[in-house]
Amino acid sequence: MPRIDGPIAFRGGGFAPSDRTWAAVATLVGVVALWQAGASAGVIPTLFLPAPVSIARALWALTVSGELWKNLSVSLMRLAVGWIVGTVFGIGLGLAVGLWSVLRSPGMALVSALFPIPKIALVPLFIIWFGIGEGSKLVTLAFGVFFPTVIATAGGVDNVPRGLIRMGQSFGLSHTAIIRKIVLPAALPAILSGFRVTSSIAIVLLVAAEMIGAERGIGAFVLSAGNLYDTDNLLAGIVVLSVLGLLVSWVIGRLERALLGWR
Amino acid sequence: MTDGLRLTVDGVGHRYGGLQVLHGISLTAEPGEVMVLVGPSGCGKSTLLGIMGGMLAPSEGAVRCAGDVPPDCLNALTYVFQDFSLLPWRTVAGNVALVLEDRLSRTACAARVAEVLALTGLTDFATAWPRQLSGGMRQRVGIARALAVRPACLLLDEPLSALDAQTRDLLLEEFASLITAAGTTTVYVTHNLAEAVRLGHQIVVLSRRPGQVRDVVRVDRPLAERRAADPDLMALEQRLWRMIRDDAAVAERERIDASD
Numbered sequence: 265m266p267r268i269d270g271p272i273a274f275r276g277g278g279f280a281p282s283d284r285t286w287a288a289v290a291t292l293v294g295v296v297a298l299w300q301a302g303a304s305a306g307v308i309p310t311l312f313l314p315a316p317v318s319i320a321r322a323l324w325a326l327t328v329s330g331e332l333w334k335n336l337s338v339s340l341m342r343l344a345v346g347w348i349v350g351t352v353f354g355i356g357l358g359l360a361v362g363l364w365s366v367l368r369s370p371g372m373a374l375v376s377a378l379f380p381i382p383k384i385a386l387v388p389l390f391i392i393w394f395g396i397g398e399g400s401k402l403v404t405l406a407f408g409v410f411f412p413t414v415i416a417t418a419g420g421v422d423n424v425p426r427g428l429i430r431m432g433q434s435f436g437l438s439h440t441a442i443i444r445k446i447v448l449p450a451a452l453p454a455i456l457s458g459f460r461v462t463s464s465i466a467i468v469l470l471v472a473a474e475m476i477g478a479e480r481g482i483g484a485f486v487l488s489a490g491n492l493y494d495t496d497n498l499l500a501g502i503v504v505l506s507v508l509g510l511l512v513s514w515v516i517g518r519l520e521r522a523l524l525g526w527r
Numbered sequence: 528m529t530d531g532l533r534l535t536v537d538g539v540g541h542r543y544g545g546l547q548v549l550h551g552i553s554l555t556a557e558p559g560e561v562m563v564l565v566g567p568s569g570c571g572k573s574t575l576l577g578i579m580g581g582m583l584a585p586s587e588g589a590v591r592c593a594g595d596v597p598p599d600c601l602n603a604l605t606y607v608f609q610d611f612s613l614l615p616w617r618t619v620a621g622n623v624a625l626v627l628e629d630r631l632s633r634t635a636c637a638a639r640v641a642e643v644l645a646l647t648g649l650t651d652f653a654t655a656w657p658r659q660l661s662g663g664m665r666q667r668v669g670i671a672r673a674l675a676v677r678p679a680c681l682l683l684d685e686p687l688s689a690l691d692a693q694t695r696d697l698l699l700e701e702f703a704s705l706i707t708a709a710g711t712t713t714v715y716v717t718h719n720l721a722e723a724v725r726l727g728h729q730i731v732v733l734s735r736r737p738g739q740v741r742d743v744v745r746v747d748r749p750l751a752e753r754r755a756a757d758p759d760l761m762a763l764e765q766r767l768w769r770m771i772r773d774d775a776a777v778a779e780r781e782r783i784d785a786s787d
Contacts, residue, residue, distance in 0.1 A: 431612035434582060435626040435676065436602045445625060449616045526616040526656050 314496045319503060322496035331485075336504060338480040339470055342398070343508075346405025347466045354410045354462075355455065358417020362451070363443065375414050383408040383465075384472045391477055401473040408469040409462040416458025420451030453527070456520050463512045467505065482508075531558030531594055532603065532679040532712045534579060538588035540737075541574055547737040548574050549585075554731055554740065556680070558594050561706060561713040561750070563723040565767065566733030566741075567775035572716045573684055575738065579714055580604045580682045594712075596679035601630050605678035609685040611665040613657040620644065620653040623672045639675055646705070647671040663694035670705065680712040687722060696755070699725055703750045720767045724760040725753055732767060735774040735781075742770060 296316050302308040303315030310318065326332035361371035383404060390400040390407075424447050432442040474483025486501035534556040541549040548571040556562040556579075564572045577583035579590050581604060596603050613622050620640050627636045644650045647667045657665055666686055673681060686702075687695045699722055706713050706726065717723055723730050730744040746763065753760060 427608065427610055427612050428614065430582060431606070431608060432625075434580060434602075434604075434606040435672075437626070438629070441629055445628075446614065449614070452616075524616075526658075 312495065314499055318496050319499045322500040323503060326497065326500055332504065335480050335482050335485045339474065339482045342401050342405060342474075342481065343466055343470050346402045346470070347409050347463065349402065350406035350409025350466075351413050351459070351462065353406070354413025355417050357410075358414040359421060359443070359447075361414065362418040362421025363447070371414070372418070375411055379411040379415065383469055387473055387476050396477045401470070401478065404473045405466050405469050408465050412462050412465060413455075413458050416454050416461070417451060420454025421447055423454065424450040453524055456516065456524065459516050459519070460513065463516060464509065467509055467512070471505065531710065532592050532596060533558050533594045534680060534712060534714065535591045535593070536575070536579060536588070537591065539575070539578055539585045539590065540587035541571065541578060541583070542586045549578075550737040550739050552588070552738070552740055554743070556712050556714055557728075558712050559710050560728040561715055561726050563715045563717060563727030563730045564733060565717060565720060565723050565730060565771065566738060567735045567771055567778035568718065569736050569778050569781070570733045570774070571736065571738035572718075572733060575733075576682055576684050576714060576716045580606055582606075592680065594679070597677045600677045600679055602626065602676040603679040605673045605676055605681055607666075607669050607673045607681065607683040607686045609688055611657075611662075611669045611689075613665055613668055615657050618654050618656060619649055619660070619668050622657065622668055623675050626672055626676050643671040643675045646674065647701075661694070662690045663698055666690065666698060670702075674705070674709065678711055680714070681706070681709070683713065683715045685716055685718065688718065695719075702726065703753070707750045720764045720771075721755070723767065724763045725755065726750065730767065732770050735778045
């Protein structure tokens with residue numbers, strides 16, 4: 265007869281990852297330090313990949329000369345307007361699709377048909393329709409933001425617990441009050457998750473649209489630097505885009521914390 | 528006759544697609560009385576309550592309500608839900624205020640919220656989030672929200688079934704006091720016969736699906752005089768169980784067969 269005799273070994277650990285901020289910072293610092301060391305030692309050809317110190321110098325020069333702000337301010341304006349327009353219309357249609365049967369099938373059919381089209385491929389068409397000026401760039405951004413927002417919002421509305429809506433109905437709340445006080449707040453986590461996706465899409469489309477037809481903007485600046493083999497400025501522009509992405513993500517994180525604190 | 532609302536169920540039947548769940552139900556909930564609906568699982572108790580509260584349209588028959596409603600009543604037929612149905616993004620006070628906000632001035636709303644929170648012992652939890660509360664406390668919020676609209680009729684759908692036994696016993700006593708004090712017509716769905724004999728003035732026993740009225744048992748003793756260990760009530764509980772037992776066993780077998 266088999267016997268067991270001894271202390272019981274702990275076997276319930278793991279599968280509970282937690283954030284380590286220091287590890288994230290150390291990784292970034294480590295990568296940059298290695299990169300700098302490689303460039304200084306001549307292992308990395310600086311003509312193709314400039315050293316971090318050279319990129320920092322170029323960034324400083326661009327800031328001091330005002331060139332950075334000239335380009336960045338235009339990009340920020342395009343990003344804000346395009347994203348807001350796409351988001352407002354996307355939330356509107358997403359709610360309509362999520363709430364009304366009449367709009368559900370037609371709306372989702374259109375979204376499903378148009379969402380997979382790479383929006384960058386539409387930029388030339390938008391330039392024909394709206395001209396080479398701001399219109400085509402803003403429409404590209406808004407169009408790119410619109411569809412994921414519709415899908416996120418409609419999904420959020422679909423997942424609102426039906427019991428909460430029934431509760432509102434049983435207390436005689438109006439249709440508008442149910443949407444405003446129950447459906448929208450319940451769908452908000454999904455809508456805000458959608459913001460994370462759409463803000464990244466908006467930055468990608470911003471750069472693409474600015475590269476195809478713009479005199480100013482970070483995308484145009486990066487393209488121009490690339491054409492001149494000015495890799496210091498090219499990577500300085502890319503660093504700005506990376507920081508912009510981080511900044512947008514931070515703003516959305518703050519928004520989530522402010523609006524979803526109840527979680 | 529006491530002032531209040533009379534709820535008359537007249538020949539109500541209901542089917543979900545091809546499945547008949549209720550058939551030929553006729554009942555009357557008298558003003559100020561507590562009607563308890565009991566029966567085996569799947570007999571259509573909650574469906575009947577949904578029909579009585581206007582949340583489901585019956586396939587056959589009709590439900591009528593007639594009588595006096597409180598002068599400041601904001602929602603005559605008011606539900607208390609088994610799963611509490613609280614909005615997690617609103618505090619306790621916010622959940623109660625939800626049903627008052629567009630109907631009362633800001634001051635009147637705040638006063639009524641404070642009043643019902645005091646009545647249900649929730650004043651100290653006004654700013655708490657639902658996730659911070661125990662099941663029993665959450666159901667108190669559900670009760671406070673229901674009382675805030677000054678209902679003429681309370682419809683309670685297994686309000687204690689999600690709670691542990693100790694909390695259930697404590698809340699049951701509070702329910703009895705609150706219902707007696709409010710004097711509203713009440714329809715209470717439960718599968719727990721101890722709750723039924725503790726609260727019901729008339730206990731409606733439904734048969735297994737399709738649910739039909741098997742018996743209506745009247746309990747004339749006032750709610751305030753009923754005690755958990757009362758031999759008469761325990762005997763009545765046994766009598767109800769004997770009525771339901773065979774149907775409950777068959778219903779259980781049908782559920783197992785359906786899930787195979």
